[in-house]
Amino acid sequence: MTKTHLDRALGAQLEELRKTLLGMIDHVESMVWSAAQALTARDRQLAARVIDSDHFVDRTELEIDEACLRIFARYQPLAGDLRLVTLAMKMVTDLERMGDVAVNICERALELGDAPLLIGEDELLAMASLVREMIREARQAFARSDVDVATTVIWRDDDVDRHYLRLLAVVLARMQEDPSHVRRGIPLLSAAKALERIGDHAVNLAEGVIYLVKGKDVRHLAHPSMPPHGVG
Amino acid sequence: MTKTHLDRALGAQLEELRKTLLGMIDHVESMVWSAAQALTARDRQLAARVIDSDHFVDRTELEIDEACLRIFARYQPLAGDLRLVTLAMKMVTDLERMGDVAVNICERALELGDAPLLIGEDELLAMASLVREMIREARQAFARSDVDVATTVIWRDDDVDRHYLRLLAVVLARMQEDPSHVRRGIPLLSAAKALERIGDHAVNLAEGVIYLVKGKDVRHLAHPSMPPHGVG
Numbered sequence: 001m002t003k004t005h006l007d008r009a010l011g012a013q014l015e016e017l018r019k020t021l022l023g024m025i026d027h028v029e030s031m032v033w034s035a036a037q038a039l040t041a042r043d044r045q046l047a048a049r050v051i052d053s054d055h056f057v058d059r060t061e062l063e064i065d066e067a068c069l070r071i072f073a074r075y076q077p078l079a080g081d082l083r084l085v086t087l088a089m090k091m092v093t094d095l096e097r098m099g100d101v102a103v104n105i106c107e108r109a110l111e112l113g114d115a116p117l118l119i120g121e122d123e124l125l126a127m128a129s130l131v132r133e134m135i136r137e138a139r140q141a142f143a144r145s146d147v148d149v150a151t152t153v154i155w156r157d158d159d160v161d162r163h164y165l166r167l168l169a170v171v172l173a174r175m176q177e178d179p180s181h182v183r184r185g186i187p188l189l190s191a192a193k194a195l196e197r198i199g200d201h202a203v204n205l206a207e208g209v210i211y212l213v214k215g216k217d218v219r220h221l222a223h224p225s226m227p228p229h230g231v232g
Numbered sequence: 233m234t235k236t237h238l239d240r241a242l243g244a245q246l247e248e249l250r251k252t253l254l255g256m257i258d259h260v261e262s263m264v265w266s267a268a269q270a271l272t273a274r275d276r277q278l279a280a281r282v283i284d285s286d287h288f289v290d291r292t293e294l295e296i297d298e299a300c301l302r303i304f305a306r307y308q309p310l311a312g313d314l315r316l317v318t319l320a321m322k323m324v325t326d327l328e329r330m331g332d333v334a335v336n337i338c339e340r341a342l343e344l345g346d347a348p349l350l351i352g353e354d355e356l357l358a359m360a361s362l363v364r365e366m367i368r369e370a371r372q373a374f375a376r377s378d379v380d381v382a383t384t385v386i387w388r389d390d391d392v393d394r395h396y397l398r399l400l401a402v403v404l405a406r407m408q409e410d411p412s413h414v415r416r417g418i419p420l421l422s423a424a425k426a427l428e429r430i431g432d433h434a435v436n437l438a439e440g441v442i443y444l445v446k447g448k449d450v451r452h453l454a455h456p457s458m459p460p461h462g463v464g
Contacts (some may be wrong), residue, residue, distance in 0.1 A: 062449055062451065065318075069314060069318065072308075072318070073311075073314060076304075076308040078305055079305075086304070090321065140322065175411065175414045176411040176412070179411045183404060186404065188417070217294055220291075220294065
């Protein structure tokens with residue numbers, strides 16, 4: 001193949017890679033939201049469906065890893081292309097873990113069974129909704145190479161932490177009021193903690209996008225500069 | 233540079249990469265063990281030292297990622313070399329998370345302060361000791377490209393899960409007996425869960441070694457075949 005042919009073939013492979021990654025993000029976002037629904041609505045069937053759908057994530061992870069290795073071997077990508085391929089391999093790891101954590105939430109939902117939640121469903125759904133928004137924004141940031149949106153995701157993480165701490169305080173108080181609440185409180189706290197971890201993974205995705213666009217690593221820095229209007 | 237020079241230079245870079253990774257594993261192993269000590273011995277100074285030492289892990293992660301990108305760009309590694317470089321990029325992600333989780337354990341230790349643990353320290357240290365063994369074995373498997381040792385790590389994960397469930401049952405029971413135990417029980421459960429997550433990351437490292445040696449991906453398979461004598 002000539003240089004131009006190679007470039008074009010590489011371009012097509014990278015485009016395919018991007019599409020597969022976006023599909024994987026969509027799938028994980030839907031798993032996370034459905035897991036929160038299953039938990040708050042006591043929907044065992046939904047929980048079982050989410051657990052079952054994790055196979056898709058696992059399979060896609062392996063496919064993307066293999067595609068990346070093929071691209072390395074055939075095209076020896078450089079600069080931005082190289083960053084995209086290595087980022088893809090890191091992103092699938094985060095996405096796979098997000099899928100696993102959504103499965104954990106569903107397992108907690110099954111554990112809780114029909115027992116009423118110790119806290120308002122609204123509180124837990126608000127946290128899930130925030131985390132879903134972070135995943136969506138991380139997706140958008142990746143799709144459009146948008147550093148501003150990626151930065152928003154990083155900032156939102158503090159909101160998730162605040163939600164979690166508030167929820168933790170409420171559940172702890174209920175458990176102390178009445179020890180019979182302990183057995184129901186623990187799976188609930190696990191689920192809330194799981195949502196927080198999913199938020200962390202969304203931050204990893206967003207940091208990856210900044211790295212991809214700027215060629216600059218923002219991991220382990222203080223927060224990148226806040227947009228002037230703040231984050232709603 | 234001639235082909236031979238390039239090969240030799242690549243060989244030296246990969247050797248350096250291996251050494252840095254082994255050093256990172258050693259550091260993380262020591263963080264995890266010290267975190268468990270800090271928790272059980274109520275040693276705030278040790279907890280603070282572990283938290284502080286996480287900078288080393290963060291810095292090494294960035295260094296290894298950069299080294300991998302340089303190796304990709306300069307040498308376009310193939311086959312086993314390519315697998316090693318991509319594996320290195322995945323391994324540092326696991327190691328960085330393990331460091332973060334060790335930091336979480338230390339934060340729980342600081343939260344607990346001088347309050348007595350709800351369970352025997354031996355129980356928690358036994359779990360930490362098992363997880364430390366998994367990290368050591370994952371290191372050994374990587375250093376010697378030893379698939380058998382890597383397989384042992386994967387099998388040990390079930391033991392960690394059993395430990396965690398036993399501990400969860402005991403702490404839950406204590407919390408139900410006496411609601412004033414709830415506030416002490418929660419950080420303890422977080423710490424135990426954290427140890428379990430570190431075990432999961434050790435399994436990821438071990439699966440990576442099998443992939444490196446065999447060129448075969450064992451993620452998302454049922455457990456690889458058990459050694460005939462079982463795992464002690």
